[in-house]
Amino acid sequence: QVQLQESGPGLVKPSDTLSLTCAVSGYSTSSTNWWGWIRRPPGKGLEWIGYIHYSGNIYRNPSLKSRVTMSVDTSKNQFSLKLSSVTAVDTAVYYCVRTGDGGSNFDHWGQGTLVTVSS
C-alpha cells in the first residue's frame, strides 16, 4: 500500500530555511498524481502549502508562494519542501500528502512531523 514518511529537522532557527523530505513507498512519484504539503499550527486548523507533479508543474498557496520551493526526485521516489525566512508562525506539524486526482482530494498522508521555529 501507499506509504509516506516525512523527515527533517525538528528545530529551525528564525530566518533560516525549513527543509523536509517525504519518502514514498508502494507507489511511484512519477505517476499522474500530485505530491504536496499541508501543515497544522498548534491550536489551529489545516493549511495547504502546495503540491508538485513529477513533470515540474507546481501549485502553491498564494500567501506562502514567495517562500516555498518544492521538488521531486523520482530516482529516490521522494519529494521535498523548502520554506525560507521562517518565523515562529511557521511552527506546525507538517504533513506530506498525495492527491488522488488533484484539487483538494488528499487520499494518502504521512504521519506528520513537528517543526518548531525557535532560537
Place this chain on the structure above:
Amino acid sequence: QSVLTQPPSASGAPGQRVTISCSGGSSNIGSNTVNWYQQLPGTAPKLLIYHNNQRPSGVPDRFSGSKSGTSASLAITGLQSEDEADYYCAAWDDSLNVLFGGGTKLTVL
C-alpha cells in the same frame, strides 16, 4: 480566518445524528467538489468523503456528504465514541488555491 466557514464545535449523544456545515463561495464550493477529512487526536487527517458524497473504501456508511450551491454538509448517523475528532472540509478555489475550513471539533456526549 478561513474562507470556508465551519462551526467550531458540534456534539451529540451516542446513536444520534450530527451534521457539520461548510459554507464557501462561487469560486470554491460553488464550482468545485468538496472533500471532508477526519483527524482523530494525535493522528494524521484521513480522507472521509471525496467528490462531495463519495466514501473511500473502509469508511462506514454512517458518514455521508452532500453539496448544494456554495455550501456542503457532513452527516454522521449512529454516533459512536470513536467519532470524536476534528472534521475539516476542503475545496479547490479558482484562484489556484486549496482552502480548508477552520475545522469542527465533534464531542460525543
